[in-house]
Amino acid sequence: MPELPEVETIVRRLAPRLRGRTVVRADVRRANVVRGTPQRFERAVTGARIESVSRRGKFLVFRLADGRVWWSHLRMTGQWRVERERGRTRPGPHGRGGRVRESRRMDVAHRPDDPYVRAVFELDDGSTLSFVDVRTLGEMEIVSARQWTRREAAMGLEPLSPEFTPQALAERLAASRRPVKEFLLDQTRIAGLGNIYAVEALWRAGISPRRRARSVGVRRAVRLHRAIVDVLRQAVEKAGTSLGETSQDYVDSEGVPGSFQEFLDVYDREGEPCRRCRTPIRRIVQGQRSTYYCPGCQR
DNA sequence: GGTCCGACCTGGCAGC
DNA sequence: TGCTGCCAGGTCGGAC
Known part of the structure; x- marks a missing residue:
């Protein structure tokens, strides 16, 4: 993906x-x-x-x-x-x-x-x-x-650009009533995040994907900003995420898969213990997409 | 204007 | 073994 x-x-x-x-x-x-x-x-x-x-x-x-x-x-x-x-x-x-x-x-x-x-x-x-x-x-x-x-x-902020600041993220979050996970997938707000990296960033920031964007607040927005930048930079370093070995899975222009799947903390880990608090990871559907999160430590 | 949801598309897989 | 139906999810367009 x-x-x-x-x-x-x-x-x-x-x-x-x-x-x-x-x-x-x-x-x-x-x-x-x-x-x-x-x-x-x-x-x-x-x-x-x-x-x-x-x-x-x-x-x-x-x-x-x-x-x-x-x-x-x-x-x-x-x-x-x-x-x-x-x-x-x-x-x-x-x-x-x-x-x-x-x-x-x-x-x-x-x-x-x-x-x-x-x-x-x-x-x-x-x-x-x-x-x-x-x-x-x-x-x-x-x-x-x-x-x-x-x-x-018409596209949103580039998350790895200097324009993507904690303040810019906080301002945009404050203007939306949608769940924060759906907000992160909206390409007119932030351009480039998809399902995998949105749930990983929310887990790192300790924010529930169900939380309304406007209720995230400045302190959590700062954590979320850091988490988004970190997860994207690390994933770029690992040449992306390849989830399987079928003809539908991601490979680069030379047929080489990425390796960030080895570092995923929540995505596709339903039922497995959270790496932070050991609570089983839960899967829910938001906006017709699977969301994985820890109900124990994501608030 | 913001939000929500169906359609698009096909391989993989579970269930019968 | 073969068939059916669901699932994966990024974007667009229409409805509310």
Whole structure:
């Protein structure tokens, strides 16, 4: 489930491969992964030169040399892969390196007949950029710089930016009557948090996910701010969270899973003892999403 | 304007 | 063994 740390990892992997590259051929195989028609998208992207690769919230942003912006959202199961001409991903200069990285690579290498490859882009250096998505909820679009600026303006604070301060969080919390967990998932308030990191941050801060956002108060908001920043930074360091080994689970652009799942304190631990107070972790449903929390020490 | 909820989508899995 | 139905969850749009 790509959230901020997973998208950030993908950006870091993709950037050195894609910067300066030009798309020489595009093949959109599944219509609903692009906004508009596949033909229109293929025309728009062919000949485009990628100037930079970045992230805004959970969005991947390819800035094009002509000023346009190619954004993509991975939603639940979307993945980007870059591969050399011979169809093999290259080991990168980053991460845990060497044999360990190679042994951790899932058997998900792109094949031309892979049924989950939804769009393929041939680049001018002979490599291939593929968009893979089992559930086809992910999508992409090419827009003008102005359209992207408008879209970006509607997004919430970047939690790893200097603008995300305890005070800014406290002010936004005070203006909402929703449960704090649902508040954290609202991308117009904070851009990048998803279900996993929201419940982990609330556990670290000792705040009940049921508590109304406006009742969090300044002191708890300071704790929550610290918890959000810490959990996201640590997850980025661990290259994100991969919960299983199915075709739907998160892997980066080289097929390598993250390792933050080893550090999860509450997510997916229903019935297991809280690591702080030993109370069994409880699972509830909020806003049609699973919430995990400790009823003993989260108030 | 804020909040809530269904729809989208498909693989995995439990239950029968 | 095979079928059915539920679950996973990020975003959007419509309803209230």
